[in-house]
Amino acid sequence: GAGVSQSPSNKVTEKGKDVELRCDPISGHTALYWYRQSLGQGLEFLIYFQGNSAPDKSGLPSDRFSAERTGGSVSTLTIQRTQQEDSAVYLCASSATSESYNEQFFGPGTRLTVL
Amino acid sequence: AQSVTQLDSQVPVFEEAPVELRCNYSSSVSVYLFWYVQYPNQGLQLLLKYLSGSTLVESINGFEAEFNKSQTSFHLRKPSVHISDTAEYFCAVWGGSEKLVFGKGTKLTVNP
Numbered sequence: 001g002a003g004v005s006q007s008p009s010n011k012v013t014e015k016g017k018d019v020e021l022r023c024d025p026i027s028g029h030t031a032l033y034w035y036r037q038s039l040g041q042g043l044e045f046l047i048y049f050q051g052n053s054a055p056d057k058s059g060l061p062s063d064r065f066s067a068e069r070t071g072g073s074v075s076t077l078t079i080q081r082t083q084q085e086d087s088a089v090y091l092c093a094s095s096a097t098s099e100s101y102n103e104q105f106f107g108p109g110t111r112l113t114v115l
Numbered sequence: 116a117q118s119v120t121q122l123d124s125q126v127p128v129f130e131e132a133p134v135e136l137r138c139n140y141s142s143s144v145s146v147y148l149f150w151y152v153q154y155p156n157q158g159l160q161l162l163l164k165y166l167s168g169s170t171l172v173e174s175i176n177g178f179e180a181e182f183n184k185s186q187t188s189f190h191l192r193k194p195s196v197h198i199s200d201t202a203e204y205f206c207a208v209w210g211g212s213e214k215l216v217f218g219k220g221t222k223l224t225v226n227p
Contacts, residue, residue: 004158033214040124042219043159043205056214091159104215106151106159 001114002026004065004107021077021110025094029051032075033104038088048092049075049095054091082114116144117210121218127227130198136191136221138180138206148189149207149215150180159205165189178202180200 005024013019022038026031045059049069060066069075079086089109096108122137140146150162162175170182180191189206206218
């Protein structure tokens with residue numbers, strides 16, 4: 001595809017369940033980022049991947065959050081034992097590289113609602 | 116570390132009025148500055164950016180922003196807004212690390 005895609009677009013889950021959110025970056029982009037957009041909080045950095053380097057996990061809010069990137073392309077963000085405060089829009093972005101400035105292109109997001 | 120402050124969480128204006136969305140940043144290093152726009156139910160799109168050179172940058176839809184190093188500001192302006200400009204606007208800074216640091220956003224509502 002031409003842009004970053006994310007699935008599902010909406011996810012409603014019950015408190016305590018695990019969820020997986022998927023991101024397909026732009027083909028050829030080596031850098032991939034996850035952000036969380038909560039109401040009134042702006043965008044919060046979660047994690048980023050650059051090529052085969054170890055990911056920067058410094059933004060993950062708790063050990064219930066994890067992410068992986070398989071084959072340097074698709075990424076999955078997993079939230080275990082979801083809590084109501086996890087409700088937010090999760091945005092994925094990719095860029096050609098993170099080693100110097102390159103524009104980040106954002107996907108449409110996954111809206112997660114934890115009941 | 117960098118931080119971004121968007122001073123107004125909501126800005127209501129009437130159509131054809133001018134608007135200014137304020138953004139201030141703090142950083143100990145040179146930065147690049149950005150404005151992103153998020154239209155209702157859509158993802159973020161880059162509106163304009165300052166990397167170097169002229170401190171006044173413009174977008175294709177009439178917005179402009181001026182980088183002011185002494186005031187550490189990057190305010191977004193448009194002389195005459197349209198209903199279609201209703202969106203949330205995010206200021207962001209990139210300071211040489213890998214991630215963008217965003218402000219909390221300003222919701223611009225243009226009323227007829």
